[in-house]
Amino acid sequence: MMMCIVKSILHIGEHTVTPLSDSSSAAEGARSRPTMRHVAALAGVGVKTVSRVINGEPNVSAATIAKVNAAARTLDYQPDVHAGNLRRADGRTRTLGLLVGSVDNPFAGAVHRAVEDAALARGVAVFASSLDDDPTREQEAVSAFLRRRVDGLILTTVTESQDYLAPELRRGTPVVFVDREPAGITSDSVVSDNAEGAALATRHLLEHGHRRVAYLGDRPVIQTARERRRGFLEELGRAGVATRDLPVIEGLHDAESARTATLALFDAPNPPTAVFSSQNLVSLGVIHALRELGRHREIALVGFDDLPLADLLDPGITVVAQDPQQIGRIAAERVFARLDGDTSPAARTIVPTRLIERGSGEIAPPTGRLIA
Amino acid sequence: MMMCIVKSILHIGEHTVTPLSDSSSAAEGARSRPTMRHVAALAGVGVKTVSRVINGEPNVSAATIAKVNAAARTLDYQPDVHAGNLRRADGRTRTLGLLVGSVDNPFAGAVHRAVEDAALARGVAVFASSLDDDPTREQEAVSAFLRRRVDGLILTTVTESQDYLAPELRRGTPVVFVDREPAGITSDSVVSDNAEGAALATRHLLEHGHRRVAYLGDRPVIQTARERRRGFLEELGRAGVATRDLPVIEGLHDAESARTATLALFDAPNPPTAVFSSQNLVSLGVIHALRELGRHREIALVGFDDLPLADLLDPGITVVAQDPQQIGRIAAERVFARLDGDTSPAARTIVPTRLIERGSGEIAPPTGRLIA
DNA sequence: TGTCACCCTGACAACGATGTCATAGACAGG
DNA sequence: CCTGTCTATGACATCGTTGTCAGGGTGACA
Numbered sequence: 097m098m099m100c101i102v103k104s105i106l107h108i109g110e111h112t113v114t115p116l117s118d119s120s121s122a123a124e125g126a127r128s129r130p131t132m133r134h135v136a137a138l139a140g141v142g143v144k145t146v147s148r149v150i151n152g153e154p155n156v157s158a159a160t161i162a163k164v165n166a167a168a169r170t171l172d173y174q175p176d177v178h179a180g181n182l183r184r185a186d187g188r189t190r191t192l193g194l195l196v197g198s199v200d201n202p203f204a205g206a207v208h209r210a211v212e213d214a215a216l217a218r219g220v221a222v223f224a225s226s227l228d229d230d231p232t233r234e235q236e237a238v239s240a241f242l243r244r245r246v247d248g249l250i251l252t253t254v255t256e257s258q259d260y261l262a263p264e265l266r267r268g269t270p271v272v273f274v275d276r277e278p279a280g281i282t283s284d285s286v287v288s289d290n291a292e293g294a295a296l297a298t299r300h301l302l303e304h305g306h307r308r309v310a311y312l313g314d315r316p317v318i319q320t321a322r323e324r325r326r327g328f329l330e331e332l333g334r335a336g337v338a339t340r341d342l343p344v345i346e347g348l349h350d351a352e353s354a355r356t357a358t359l360a361l362f363d364a365p366n367p368p369t370a371v372f373s374s375q376n377l378v379s380l381g382v383i384h385a386l387r388e389l390g391r392h393r394e395i396a397l398v399g400f401d402d403l404p405l406a407d408l409l410d411p412g413i414t415v416v417a418q419d420p421q422q423i424g425r426i427a428a429e430r431v432f433a434r435l436d437g438d439t440s441p442a443a444r445t446i447v448p449t450r451l452i453e454r455g456s457g458e459i460a461p462p463t464g465r466l467i468a
Numbered sequence: 469m470m471m472c473i474v475k476s477i478l479h480i481g482e483h484t485v486t487p488l489s490d491s492s493s494a495a496e497g498a499r500s501r502p503t504m505r506h507v508a509a510l511a512g513v514g515v516k517t518v519s520r521v522i523n524g525e526p527n528v529s530a531a532t533i534a535k536v537n538a539a540a541r542t543l544d545y546q547p548d549v550h551a552g553n554l555r556r557a558d559g560r561t562r563t564l565g566l567l568v569g570s571v572d573n574p575f576a577g578a579v580h581r582a583v584e585d586a587a588l589a590r591g592v593a594v595f596a597s598s599l600d601d602d603p604t605r606e607q608e609a610v611s612a613f614l615r616r617r618v619d620g621l622i623l624t625t626v627t628e629s630q631d632y633l634a635p636e637l638r639r640g641t642p643v644v645f646v647d648r649e650p651a652g653i654t655s656d657s658v659v660s661d662n663a664e665g666a667a668l669a670t671r672h673l674l675e676h677g678h679r680r681v682a683y684l685g686d687r688p689v690i691q692t693a694r695e696r697r698r699g700f701l702e703e704l705g706r707a708g709v710a711t712r713d714l715p716v717i718e719g720l721h722d723a724e725s726a727r728t729a730t731l732a733l734f735d736a737p738n739p740p741t742a743v744f745s746s747q748n749l750v751s752l753g754v755i756h757a758l759r760e761l762g763r764h765r766e767i768a769l770v771g772f773d774d775l776p777l778a779d780l781l782d783p784g785i786t787v788v789a790q791d792p793q794q795i796g797r798i799a800a801e802r803v804f805a806r807l808d809g810d811t812s813p814a815a816r817t818i819v820p821t822r823l824i825e826r827g828s829g830e831i832a833p834p835t836g837r838l839i840a
Numbered sequence: 841t842g843t844c845a846c847c848c849t850g851a852c853a854a855c856g857a858t859g860t861c862a863t864a865g866a867c868a869g870g
Numbered sequence: 871c872c873t874g875t876c877t878a879t880g881a882c883a884t885c886g887t888t889g890t891c892a893g894g895g896t897g898a899c900a
Contacts (some may be wrong), residue, residue, distance in 0.1 A: 129639055131856055142880040147858060155878060172635035177615045178550035178561070179856035182885040189550075191616070199571065199596070200581035202776075209572035212598055221612050224571070224596050226584055240593050242546045244563070263544035267501055383780060404574075405777040408755055503886055514850040519888060527847060551886035554855040 130171040139167035150175055181245070190220045192431065193241030195234065195251045197275075198226040202404060203376070203420045204252075207274060210424025211250060218432060220247070229318070229349075231255040242269075248431035250274055250424075254318070257281075270434035272427045276319045277444065284434070286427045286445045290320045290400075293416040293449035294327030297372050297398040300414070300451055302335050306370035306396055306461050310343040310361060312354060312382060313374035321346070324374040324400055343368055354381025355388075362389055369461035370396035376403055379413065396459040398451075407454055414457025422447045502543040511539035522547055553617070562592045564803065565613030567606065567623045569647075570598040574776060575748070575792045576624075579646060582796025583622060590804060592619070601690070603627040614641075620803035622646055622796075626690070629653075642806030644799045648691045649816065656806070658799045658817045662692045662772075665788040665821035666699030669744050669770040672786070672823055674707050677833050678742035678768060682715040682733060684726060684754060685746035693718070696746040696772055715740055726753025727760075734761055741833035742768035748775055755785065768831040770823075779826055786829025794819045 132150075136143045141160060148156050149164040156164075167173075181189050192215055196204035208224055215222050223246065225237040231254050238261070241249060248270040251258075257280030261271055265283060273285040301309050311328050314321040325344065332339045343361055348354045354373070358381060361367060373379040379399030386392040392411070399406075399415045406413040426445050451457075504522075508515045513532060520528050521536040528536075539545075553561050564587055568576035580596055587594050595618065597609040603626050610633070613621060620642040623630075629652030633643055637655060645657040673681050683700050686693040697716065704711045715733055720726045726745070730753060733739060745751040751771030758764040765783060774789040798817050823829075 127639060133856080136880095143856090144858080144880055144882095145878085148879090151858085155876095157878065160878080174611065174614045176617060176856055178617060179554055179885090180858065182551055182554065182856080182887090183858040184885085185859075187885090198581060199584060200574075200577040202572075202574070202577075205572040205574075205577050208596070209570060209598060212571060212596075216597075219612075221595050221597070221616060223593050224580070224584075225593070226581060239546065240591075243549045244593060245548060245550060267499060380777075387780065403777060405752070405775060405781065408759065408781055409777065410782050505886080508850095515886090516850055516852095516888080517848085520849090523888085527849085529848065532848080548886055551855090552888065554857090554886080555888040556855085557889075559855090 130173045132173075132175070134171055135164065135167045135173050138171065139163040187245075188247050188435075189245045190218075191244065191246045192220055192222045192428075193238070193244075193246040193249045193251075194222050194224045195227055195237050195241075195249070195253075196224065197252055198228060199224050200226070203275075203401065203418070206420035207424035207427075210421045211428045214425055214428035214432070227252060227254060229254045235260060247435055248272070250427045250431060252276055253278065256317075258283075270431045272430045272434075274423050274427045279319075282442045284427075284430045284442050284444070286423050286430065286447060287320075288418040288423070288449050289446045290323035290449075291327030291330070293400060293418070294324040294372070294374065295331035296327075296449065296451050297400065297416045297457070298328050298331035299335075300398055300453075300457055301370045301372065301396055302331070302337070304370075304396060304458055304460055306368075307337055308342065308366070308368045308461075309337075309370045309372055310345065310368035311372050311374065312345045312348055312357060312361075312378050314378065315347045315349060321374060328372055328374075348375075348378050348381070351377050351381040351384065354378040355385045356381075358382045358385035359388070362391070362395075368395070370398075370459075373397065373399045375399075376401035379403060379415070383409070383413065392456075394459065394462070396457055396461070398457040402452065409454075409456075411456045411459070412454025414454045415452050416449045417452050418449055419447050502545045504545075504547070506543055507536065507539045507545050510543060511535040559617075560619050560807075561617045562590075563616065563618045564592055564594045564800075565610070565616075565618040565621045565623075566594050566596045567599055567609050567613075567621070567625075568596065569624055570600060571596050572598070575647075575773065575790065578792035579796035579799075582793045583800045586797055586800035586804070599624060599626060601626045607632060619807055620644070622799045622803060624648055625650065628689075630655075642803045644802045644806075646795050646799045651691075654814045656799075656802045656814050656816070658795050658802065658819060659692075660790040660795070660821050661818045662695035662821075663699030663702070665772060665790070666696040666744070666746065667703035668699075668821065668823050669772065669788045669829070670700050670703035671707075672770055672825075672829055673742045673744065673768055674703070674709070676742075676768060676830055678740075679709055679833075680714065680738070680740045681709075681742045681744055682717065682740035683744050683746065684717050684720055684729060684733075684750050686750065687719045687721060693746060700744055700746075720747075720750050720753070723749050723753040723756065726750040727757045728753075730754045730757035731760070734763070734767075740767070742770075742831075745769065745771045747771075748773035751775060751785065751787070755781070764828070766831065766834070768829055768833070770829040774824065781826075781828075783828045783831070784826025786826045787824050788821045789824050790821055791819050 132143045132146045136146045141164060145156060145160060146164050149161050181187060194208060194211055196207060198204055199208060212222050223241060227234055234253060234255055242264060250272050252275045253273060258278050259280035262281050265271060265281060271283045273283060275287060277285045277287055311325060313325055316322050329339050345357050348357055371382055373382045376399065382397060386395055397413065399413055402415045402417040403413060406415060504515045504518045508518045513536060517528060517532060518536050521533050553559060566580060566583055568579060570576055571580060584594050595613060599606055606625060606627055614636060622644050624647045625645060630650050631652035634653050637643060637653060643655045645655060647659060649657045649659055670681065683697060685697055688694050701711050717729050720729055743754055745754045748771065754769060758767055769785065771785055771787045774787050775785060778785040778787060
């Protein structure tokens with residue numbers, strides 16, 4: 097309980113300093129973390145001089161620089177960026193917040209990696225958080241980011257409206273939405289062209305002779321899911337195919353529900369000759385189901401989102417691939433541009449999708465049907 | 469240039485406060501970020517009372533709590549955790565640093581996710597950084613974490629020695645190594661049993677009659693790669709198989725180099741009847757090569773690390789699967805246990821691996837060879 | 841009515857750093 | 871020798887928050 101209440105004046109080097117907590121009391125190996133004052137005391141200079149050396153400011157003599165660096169190295173001194181930021185003029189924490197569906201997900205991983213690479217080049221660290229399509233979690237994660245004073249946000253959202261971010265935007269914090277577009281506020285976004293990608297997939301199936309195409313998709317609360325369905329339906333409309341009684345199955349959220357839905361679909365009367373699955377987990381479920389039915393070589397399939405190893409399956413899975421790396425890179429660039437003072441109006445950047453033919457999408461419908 | 473140099477005393481509510489920067493000068497929409505002083509002024513209370521309300525401390529009247537909360541909501545006040553941590557007794561930033569091979573990698577993603585889940589439960593945010601097997605990047609990332617005063621570190625390392633962390637460990641910062649064990653210092657680690665897993669895979673191939681088994685692995689500077697090779701060779705030794713002239717190909721770092729090496733392997737005289745690939749990217753390359761050669765149904769393959777969709781290939785890929793979720797979860801638990809005061813000696817936790825039979829590992833060698 | 845305990849509350853210092861400013865010394869020019 | 875300029879340096883206030891402490895008000899009890 098009693099430890100060094102005595103206050104005294106220490107003379108270290110040629111300077112008078114207030115005493116630093118002397119570790120005399122307990123023989124614990126745990127030295128406390130050194131501060132600039134410790135370094136200053138050891139080097140025999142003032143704290144401000146240490147600050148100058150650490151930050152590479154000019155007007156410090158070579159001899160002093162050497163002394164300070166030696167002291168810093170001896171103590172294994174690491175400056176506290178948060179304390180610095182508190183006083184620093186620009187108030188930047190050199191920190192970014194990234195919110196994705198789940199860090200355990202190839203799409204998110206690629207976005208994350210691209211953001212990290214862009215951030216690393218500027219000495220910025222990245223907080224990453226998973227969303228799990230939970231609006232509460234979204235708000236909590238964003239709040240956690242803001243309390244930590246991130247310089248900018250890159251967000252995948254699930255809330256219906258992001259107007260809770262309006263005050264923060266007004267304060268000048270850059271917010272860039274990825275994968276899904278914002279609602280309720282205006283801000284930059286970087287998205288795939290979901291409708292166009294879905295149309296691309298649909299057109300591909302139409303071109304291979306299919307007329308009875310099923311749509312299997314995620315829950316329509318998710319904006320991208322709605323867009324993909326829209327692209328699917330509109331493309332069929334353009335081709336003059338009646339969409340009224342085509343199977344459109346939504347609300348699929350994982351591989352298992354997609355598998356079950358697929359099995360039911362092909363158990364019902366008048367099954368489709370081709371399937372468009374609007375998301376990678378859904379594609380997985382469809383693939384599983386088609387295998388179980390032994391029909392993976394006769395039912396055509398095009399999926400939205402690439403799958404790892406999709407090229408090694410038999411047949412290979414034809415997909416409309418997004419470009420998560422581009423999305424992440426561009427999003428990070430927008431954040432940094434905003435931080436650098438870009439005040440142009442909020443922009444939506446569309447990253448193109450690409451159809452990759454691998455076999456499953458090129459299966460023709462049974463000839464009888466093709467003619468019918 | 470000239471803005472409100474006049475210092476005056478404001479009377480807000482019933483209290484005397486020093487003036488807050490009045491935004492009268494410019495009509496910019498960018499209000500600055502509110503602090504506790506702003507909230508206190510608006511609520512007509514002292515800052516310390518605001519602090520009490522925000523932190524849920526006792527002994528504040530219900531009426532005051534309501535006033536403060538209303539003011540905080542009006543201003544969209546977000547407390548600055550870093551400023552708080554500066555003064556707070558425990559000095560915790562409620563932040564963790566996670567260093568993985570690459571956030572764009574299924575194994576790392578699963579670890580990350582598990583760490584995040586454990587952290588979320590304690591209100592802790594996670595910095596994630598990718599390593600890319602670059603020792604310089606490792607040190608820079610760790611330094612960036614420490615300058616941001618993370619409470620603990622979870623690290624995958626590539627440096628030969630992590631002794632640069634010794635001072636930090638002495639200060640009591642918990643460091644848990646995942647996937648690879650530390651060298652040069654002693655600290656907690658959570659790893660798969662690489663040697664045992666490799667032995668498991670090898671034993672499986674031996675049991676299916678193979679004697680001529682090839683090892684394809686990553687660069688031996690990586691500790692896990694060495695361990696897996698050791699497990700492979702020792703298991704063969706135990707079975708009395710001469711390892712002298714079995715193909716052991718190392719230094720494979722990506723799918724492409726593994727593919728090339730595999731093609732060369734089967735082009736050379738006396739090719740193996742089975743392959744053990746020590747890492748998922750290597751497995752990918754091997755799979756590609758065997759397909760190109762049209763021999764994927766006659767050469768047995770067991771890979772270390774699971775692959776997504778591995779079950780849908782034909783044949784399915786038999787693997788020794790690690791459990792990255794467990795690894796991440798346990799690592800996070802160890803960090804938190806240390807933070808909670810656990811001072812037991814550094815421990816190595818071994819997370820078991822599991823053989824998943826899917827077909828490729830159960831292919832028998834050509835009968836002629838089996839007898840020979 | 842006085843005393844005491846307890847509840848609320850705010851003034852103030854401190855956390856670890858940086859921005860501002862003052863000052864000491866070196867050196868040049870008159 | 872005095873003045874002025876320039877470099878090197880440290881004292882001090884400050885950033886936004888919390889720990890400490892002191893003080894005012896209220897109610898119970900003597």
